[in-house]
Amino acid sequence: MATPIEFWFDFSSPFGYLASTRIEALAAKYGRSTIWRPFLLGAVYKINGVVPTPNVPLKGDYARIDILRTGRFYGIPIAVPSNFPIGSVTAARAFYWADAQDPGKAKQLASALYKAYFVDDVDIANAENVVKVAVQSGFDAAAVAAGLGDAAVKERTKQEVENAIAKGVFGSPYVIVDGEPFWGMDRLDQAEKWLAGGPF
Amino acid sequence: MATPIEFWFDFSSPFGYLASTRIEALAAKYGRSTIWRPFLLGAVYKINGVVPTPNVPLKGDYARIDILRTGRFYGIPIAVPSNFPIGSVTAARAFYWADAQDPGKAKQLASALYKAYFVDDVDIANAENVVKVAVQSGFDAAAVAAGLGDAAVKERTKQEVENAIAKGVFGSPYVIVDGEPFWGMDRLDQAEKWLAGGPF
Numbered sequence: 079m080a081t082p083i084e085f086w087f088d089f090s091s092p093f094g095y096l097a098s099t100r101i102e103a104l105a106a107k108y109g110r111s112t113i114w115r116p117f118l119l120g121a122v123y124k125i126n127g128v129v130p131t132p133n134v135p136l137k138g139d140y141a142r143i144d145i146l147r148t149g150r151f152y153g154i155p156i157a158v159p160s161n162f163p164i165g166s167v168t169a170a171r172a173f174y175w176a177d178a179q180d181p182g183k184a185k186q187l188a189s190a191l192y193k194a195y196f197v198d199d200v201d202i203a204n205a206e207n208v209v210k211v212a213v214q215s216g217f218d219a220a221a222v223a224a225g226l227g228d229a230a231v232k233e234r235t236k237q238e239v240e241n242a243i244a245k246g247v248f249g250s251p252y253v254i255v256d257g258e259p260f261w262g263m264d265r266l267d268q269a270e271k272w273l274a275g276g277p278f
Numbered sequence: 279m280a281t282p283i284e285f286w287f288d289f290s291s292p293f294g295y296l297a298s299t300r301i302e303a304l305a306a307k308y309g310r311s312t313i314w315r316p317f318l319l320g321a322v323y324k325i326n327g328v329v330p331t332p333n334v335p336l337k338g339d340y341a342r343i344d345i346l347r348t349g350r351f352y353g354i355p356i357a358v359p360s361n362f363p364i365g366s367v368t369a370a371r372a373f374y375w376a377d378a379q380d381p382g383k384a385k386q387l388a389s390a391l392y393k394a395y396f397v398d399d400v401d402i403a404n405a406e407n408v409v410k411v412a413v414q415s416g417f418d419a420a421a422v423a424a425g426l427g428d429a430a431v432k433e434r435t436k437q438e439v440e441n442a443i444a445k446g447v448f449g450s451p452y453v454i455v456d457g458e459p460f461w462g463m464d465r466l467d468q469a470e471k472w473l474a475g476g477p478f
Contacts, residue, residue: 126334134326136448140459150478151468248336261340264464268351278350 082111083269084254086242087188088119089166089173089202091250092145092156093263095192099154100266101253102185108273110255114177114185116170117242119250126248132163148263156196164195164203167235168226172208174234175225176217183216190215282311283469284454286442287388288319289366289373289402291450292345292356293463295392299354300466301453302385308473310455314377314385316370317442319450326448332363348463356396364395364403367435368426372408374434375425376417383416390415 083105087094098114105112123130132138142158149156169191177184194200194211202208205226212222225231242252246259253260253269258277260269271278283305287294298314305312323330332338342358349356369391377384394400394411402408405426412422425431442452446459453460453469458477460469471478 122336126336128334128337134328134448136322136326136443136446137328139446140448140461143459144461144465147468147478151471243336246336246339248334248340259340259343261344262464264462265344268347271351278347 080108080110081256082113083273084113084115086115086117086245086247086250086252086254088250089116089169089188089191089195090163091119092158092196093148094250095196096148096152096154096156097251097253097263097266098189098192100152101251104266104270104273108270110273112185114173114181114188115238115242116166116173116188117239117247117250118165118167118170120165121239122243122248125243128248130163157199159195159199159201161201161203164201166203168205168208169195169202170238171226171231171235172212172222174238175222175228175231176212178231178234187212187215187217280308280310281456282313283473284313284315286315286317286445286447286450286452286454288450289316289369289388289391289395290363291319292358292396293348294450295396296348296352296354296356297451297453297463297466298389298392300352301451304466304470304473308470310473312385314373314381314388315438315442316366316373316388317439317447317450318365318367318370320365321439322443322448325443328448330363357399359395359399359401361401361403364401366403368405368408369395369402370438371426371431371435372412372422374438375422375428375431376412378431378434387412387415387417 085101087098101112131141145156145158173184173188176187190211191202195202200207200211209219209222213219249261251263255269255272258272285301287298301312331341345356345358373384373388376387390411391402395402400407409419409422413419449461451463455469455472458472
């Protein structure tokens, strides 16, 4: 039985968004299921003493060029949001609230949140906006709002960030196939080679 | 008249080495010439407050896996050197000494230095080893040794590092096509799309 592909991502990560639009088709092509796991890059960066890319002097300027060009290269719509980067804990909590009910619907919510942020310039650091996107994805407004404040949801989110750190997840997207890590949108080609032919 | 492709790299950079094995064929395919420009990542990192990747806790462990797997993915021999990363100023000076005489021979020397370091585990931070590699590439031992200590060579090397910083080169490899920057071995595919069809 083939193991599921683990897809770790931060809702503030442009390459996480780009990869999210391709991971399901990639998995399906090789008969794999997926497990989506948002985490918080800020928590990982704190441990590693890393400065977020958009805030690194030369690298940050390049990142904006690279994000847009990579979208065009793959034919995936993307814009740099007005408020970027953001803390993504609210979006992550919405995901884990939905995930406890239905992992499939949680993936749809994640895709909708990513599209809202990276295509429609909706600030998903804002809880009201997260609720609006969830409603558009078929969830009940009052239920989502309550979920965002739920202690179990907060604890689950915290736990998954700790799981990410324990697994060595240090960037977004981070894909794990049969225990093998692939960091970055630009390693999906290597992940595909692994899926197609096994270890290389 | 098509402009030359600028290829910026650090001799301690594994992805710089991997890209160096492909840049000439890529350029030739699209009727372009190349200009090779080693620089010193350490100087750039100092400005940007960046920690070298091998020294970042989780990222450094992954980097070793990724370097070897990327070599296998492209069919390019590579090993993680015993002494890694290194300061590469001596190798860079050898290059600029050779470049002042013959840019073509300097590229051959750069390729030989990269192969010595990333395939044969020769520590090219060591000046004696740099001279040996240069001799194997057809240069005169005494002339190279004198070149490494030459004030004009040191000044040229320093100047090219400043040029790199002025151009916004913050990582290795860094390829510039018609003014457009492409950072990383994994952006050669986008550079190729640009070379084939122009801006996108």
